[in-house]
Amino acid sequence: MRFDTPATTNPIDQLKVVGKPTDRIDGPLKTTGTAPYAYEWHDVVPNQAYGYVVGSAIAKGRIASIDLTDAKAVPGVLAIVTAENAGKLGKGDWNTAKLLGGPDIQHYHQAVALVVAETFEQARAAAQSLRVDYIRAHGAFDLASAKDSAVVPEATPATAVGDFAGAFASAPVQLDATYTTPDQGHAMMEPHASIAAWDGDKLTLWTSNQMIAWSTGDMAKTLGIPKENIRLISPFIGGGFGGKLFVRSDAVLAALGARAARRPVKVALARPFMFNNTTHRPATIQRIRIGATPDGKITAIGHESWSGDLPGGGPENAVQQTSLLYAGANRMTATRLAVLDLPEGNAMRAPGEAPGLMALEIAMDEMAEKLDIDPIEFRILNDTQVDPSNPGRRFSQRQLVECLRIGAERFGWKTRDVQTGGTKTGRIREGRWLIGVGVAAGFRNNLLTRSAARVRLDRPGIVTVETDMTDIGTGSYTIIAQTAAEMMGVPLDKVVVRLGDSSFPVSAGSGGQWGANNSTSGVYAACVKLREAVTQKLGFNTAEAVFEDGNVRLGNRSISLAEAAGEAGLVAEDAIEYGDLAKQYQQSTFAAHFVEVSVDAATGEIRVRRILAVCAAGRILNPKSARSQVIGAMTMGVGAALMEELAVDKRRGFFVNHDLAGYEVPVHADIPHQEVIFLDETDPISSPMKAKGVGELGLCGVGAAIANAIYNATGVRVRDYPITLDKLLPGLPEI
C-alpha cells in the first residue's frame, strides 16, 4: 500500500481497540518467566555447548601471539575460535570495527577469541587461561584534545540559512556557551546473547536483536554466506536502546563457534565486557550561540557539535533538532568528527536529539535569563509552524506551545516566580534542601520506513499476524494486536501476533521511535488486503462491508469471519510504503518537560522531586504502553542528567567503570512521582494510523529540564553532564 496522500477516515478511527489503555499481551509471559530470552532457548536444539568471549586487553595495537596450550588443556574445551583460524570474515554494513579482532586491535575488549566448552564454567575458565601477547600502539582517546583535528563528516553536512555570523555579531543580546555530554552506555537488562545452530550450510540464530533484516544481512556479509541461508529468531528482547540494532560479537562468534565445535553454541556477553565490546553513545562537545532582540525574538541561532569515533565511524548528530525547533532568520549547524580509538560509538535512544537537547535547552534557559523573560514565554515567542530553513514547508502537526502551556498549568509553573520573590534562583528552602523548578522543550523527528506484514484468518476465526517487527519491551505485540483487532473487527483475544523472525515479512524494526507507527501501518496495509480477500470471497462490496464482532456484515447479511475463512483460511501480505509527504511536511514529535528538584545545601546531593512530560505525538495507540515508554525515557533522562558517564581512561583508552556497580543508572529511590499527559492529537499526514513515535521523545529534553531546575535551586549553572555533586559544591552556600 502506497501512502502518499493524507489519511482520511478509516477503520482505525473507530477506536474500539486502538487507543484504549491495554495491558501488554506478553506481560504474563514476562512476569512468569515463560518468555524465553536469547540465552534461554534451551530446548530448540539439543547438545548446546557454551562459548565464552575473550576481549582485547589493549585499546590499540596488534596481537603478537596467542598461546592456546593452557586453554586447550582445560577439561571440556571443544574449540577455540580466533581470527587466525576463523577463515575469511567480512564486516557488516552497520559495524565500524570488526567483531573478531586480530591481528590488529581496534579497541579495548574487542573480541579476540571464543572458547567453546561443554559447560559455561569450563568455557570461562579456559578463556581466562588463554595467553595473548600484545604490542601496544599509540592511540587517541581524548575528545577534547582531538577536537581540533575533527572534520565535517560527509553524512552530516553543515547547514546555513541567512547570515548567521553577521546577525549574531549584531544581536543586542547574545549567548555563546559550550556544553559537554559524556559517553553513555545502553545498560539494558538483557546482555547481548545468541545461540547458533548449523544444519549443513544453513544457520539458525536465536538472538536478541532490534533489526532483524539489517542483522540477517550483516550476518551473511560477515560470514560470507547467502542471507537466504540464515534464519534469525528474536521474539523477546530484554531491552536494547539502540545497542541491539546491529549484529554484535555474540552472534558472529556463536556462529563461528558452532561451526568449529560442530554443535550448537550459545554465547552471552558478560556484563563487564559489554561497555567496551559493544557500542555506546559518543561524548559530545557542543557550542551554541544564540542572538536575540531585547524583546526576545531569536535572530541568530548556531549549534556546533564535536564527537569522536573509530576510523570509518560516524558522528553524534547533536545539532539535528536545532534546524527545526525554534524560529530565527539566520542559522547554522555543523557536526565535526574526530578519530578516537575508543570503542565504537553508535545509536543510543534518541541519538542526536538526546545529547543535543541536553545542551540546547540549557542554552535557551540561559538566554531567557539574559533577556529576563520567563523561559516558557521565551520558547513560545520563538515557536515556528514551518521549517525555518524552508518556510513553504509546514509541520504536519506542531503543538509545542500547547505542551508548554498545558504543562505549565498542570505543574503549577506560575508559582515559581512568586516563590522566588523575583529572583531566579536559590531562595526556596525546605530545611536543608534548596528547591528549584525547570522546564525544557522536547523534540524528536518522526521517521517513516517501509514495513510489511502477513495476516492470516483461520477457520476458528483467529487472526494471526506475522512480521519481523521486534518488541524490545516497548509493547509492539500489543499495539499490533490492537491494530489487527480493530481492522478485522475481532476482540483482542482472537488475535495472535508473531514477531522477530527473519522468515516473516520485513518490517521497520525497532529503533528511532519509528517502530510503532510504521509496523502498525504495515499491519494495517495487510489487513486492508485481508478484508478485500474476505469480501471478495463472499461477494461483498469491500467499501460497504462492516467488520464487527467477529462477523462481516453487508446490509442485513452477516457471516462470521470463521466461516468466511473456510477450511483453507485466507492470507494476505502487504507493506506500507511512503510517498513524499515527509518531504512536503516536516514530521516531528513534541514535548514539554517540567521538573522539580531539591539539592542538599550542604552536600550537593540532588533529588528529583516531581517530573511531568506533556507530549504531542500523533495518535497514541495504547496510552498504557505509551506512558510506560515515556516514564522509562524520563528515568533515562534522570540518569543522563545526574549520573551516567562512561569514565574514559585517557592513557589506556577504555571505559573504566564497565559494570553496573561503576556505571550508575537510576534506582527506584532516584525516581519520584512521574506524570505523563498526551495531547489528543491525530496526524493524518504521518500514516493511516495517524500516529507517530513516543519512545524517544520522552527522553529528549529531560536532562536539560533537570539542569535548569538545579540552576533554579542553587544558582549554579553546570554545563558539563552529568551534574554530579562535586560540580555544585563550589557554588553552594557557606555552611
Added chain:
Amino acid sequence: MRSFTYERASSPAEAAAAARAEGAKFIAGGTNLLDLMKLEIETPTHLIDVNGLALDKIETTTEGGLRIGALVRNTDLAADERVRRDYGLLSRALLAGASGQLRNKATTAGNLLQRTRCPYFYDTNQPCNKRQPGSGCAAIGGFSRQHAVIGASEGCIATHPSDMAVAMRALDATVETVRPDGTARSIPIAEFHRLPGDTPHVENVLVPGELITAVTLPRPVGGTHIYHKVRDRASYAFALVSVGAIVQRDGTGHIALGGVAHKPWRVEAAEIEMPRGARAVTVHLLADARPTNENAFKLPLVERTLAAVLAEARS
C-alpha cells in the same frame, strides 16, 4: 573461575585448622568472594564454608556490650532491637549499604573483609598492586573519583568500601578471632585494617587461616547516632564519603569517615575539636590529605557533610 575443593566446617577451631592448607579461604555469604573468584581476582583452591559454625548469635556481654557472631547477617544485625536502641549508628550504616537481597546474605565478618571497589582492581587486564603485587597502580593518574584522599601510598590509593566498618570504628568495636593453632585473640578495630603502604594486598592484620568468630561492642555510650552516606545516586551505591557520628549533648563524641581511605578513618585527637564545629574537626581529621585531581572535592564534601551531621545532632 579456577577449580576448587569445598568443605563445611563444624567448629571454629576445625575451620581455622583446615584453613592452614595452602590456597584455602573461608566463605560466608559469598557476596564478595564469589564475584572475585568468577573474575579470577581471588583464586582459592579450597573453600571452607563457615556458615554452619553457629556463629550467628547476638549476645549481651558481661560488660553490658554486645557480642555479634561473625556469621550474623547484615539484615539481622541492622534489625536487632538492642542494636537499633543502643547502637543506632551501626544499624543505619548497615542499612545504607548494598541492597536488601545482599544484606540478607552478607555477614559481619565478610563485610569487614570485603575488598575494594577500585575499578582497576576489578579489571585483570590492568596493573594493580593490590591484585598483583609489583604490577603498578593504574588508578594513580587514571579514573580516581572514588579513591582515597588520605593515608594512601605510592602503591595504592584504594578505599575500603564498607559502611558497617565505619560504624564499628566509631563504636570502638573489637574483632575476636581464632588462629589456626587454636589460640584466640581480640583485635581492636582501630588496629584491624591496614593502610596500603607498599603492601596494598595485605589489608588487615589477620594471619593466614585466622578465623573471625565475633565482633564485640563496648557498653552503649548514648548520644545521637547519625550515619550520613553521600553518593551519586539515592541508593545502592558505594559512598563518595560517609560520616558516622556519635554526638553527646555537650557536643563531644566520636567521628569516623568512610570513602576516604584504605580503612575506616578516625582520628581520636580531632574529636576534641567537635564542640568547635566541622571545620575545626576536619582540619585535624584530614590533616595530611593528598587527593587526586578527580577526588579533591571529597575534602570540602567531608567538612560540609560533617557540618550537616553536627547540625542535625544539635536540632
